[in-house]
Amino acid sequence: MAERLALGADDVLIVVDMQNDFIRGGALAVPGGESLTPLVNRLIGCFRQSVLTQDWHPAGHSSFASSHPGAKLFDRIAMSYGEQVLWPNHCVQGSHGAALVAGLDVTSPFLILRKGVNGRVDSYSAFLEADRATTTGLAALLKARQVARVFVCGLATDFCVAFTALDARAAGFETFVVEDASRAIDADGSLDAAWARMDAAGVTRINSSALLG
Numbered sequence: 001m002a003e004r005l006a007l008g009a010d011d012v013l014i015v016v017d018m019q020n021d022f023i024r025g026g027a028l029a030v031p032g033g034e035s036l037t038p039l040v041n042r043l044i045g046c047f048r049q050s051v052l053t054q055d056w057h058p059a060g061h062s063s064f065a066s067s068h069p070g071a072k073l074f075d076r077i078a079m080s081y082g083e084q085v086l087w088p089n090h091c092v093q094g095s096h097g098a099a100l101v102a103g104l105d106v107t108s109p110f111l112i113l114r115k116g117v118n119g120r121v122d123s124y125s126a127f128l129e130a131d132r133a134t135t136t137g138l139a140a141l142l143k144a145r146q147v148a149r150v151f152v153c154g155l156a157t158d159f160c161v162a163f164t165a166l167d168a169r170a171a172g173f174e175t176f177v178v179e180d181a182s183r184a185i186d187a188d189g190s191l192d193a194a195w196a197r198m199d200a201a202g203v204t205r206i207n208s209s210a211l212l213g
């Protein structure tokens with residue numbers, strides 16, 4: 001059995017993008033996403049500090065295939081900041097799809113961080129936008145709150161969870177991804193690639209049993 005991790009005041013849970021568009025019936029449904037909420041709520045209950053993120057794009061966002069005439073869904077195109085996957089329209093600010101899923105514990109987390117709000121730059125990560133320069137301020141906020149260890153779960157393992165975990169690690173936090181409390185899009189080998197990057201960066205892969213017993 002895996003080692004049990006004791007949690008303390010310097011630990012934070014980041015729950016990534018548990019939003020209607022990423023579950024069954026949503027614009028960019030992640031397989032199994034709708035089944036995660038009870039487990040995620042149990043995890044939130046284990047942490048003294050937790051943060052929710054919300055993908056929050058203006059209409060016509062540059063990550064939407066519909067914003068690029070002639071482009072197809074899931075094409076990869078070159079943007080000023082690097083490669084961008086073109087997604088279906090999703091998580092448009094104020095829409096039902098952008099709302100946090102029903103039943104998610106939105107009471108305990110001290111922060112709901114909205115990201116991807118710049119119409120021209122995507123932001124998978126809760127820490128840095130895709131230009132790799134614009135910060136959301138989250139690293140500084142967590143450091144000011146004495147956070148040492150960051151645990152990440154939610155949607156999707158291979159995109160927003162992975163980028164958030166990689167940036168947490170790069171910001172100097174000991175970082176864990178709770179695998180069974182996350183679900184992946186897994187297109188074109190993206191899940192294997194994401195785990196390879198996380199392993200190489202020193203992000204630790206755990207299951208919720210390490211936290212819940």
Ligand code: VGL
Nearest residue numbers: 017055087155156159160
């Ligand atoms: C996400 C693709 C586009 C995610 C967000 O939450 O993983 N993926 N926007």
Ligand code: ZN
Nearest residue numbers: 055063091116
């Ligand atoms: Zn998005």
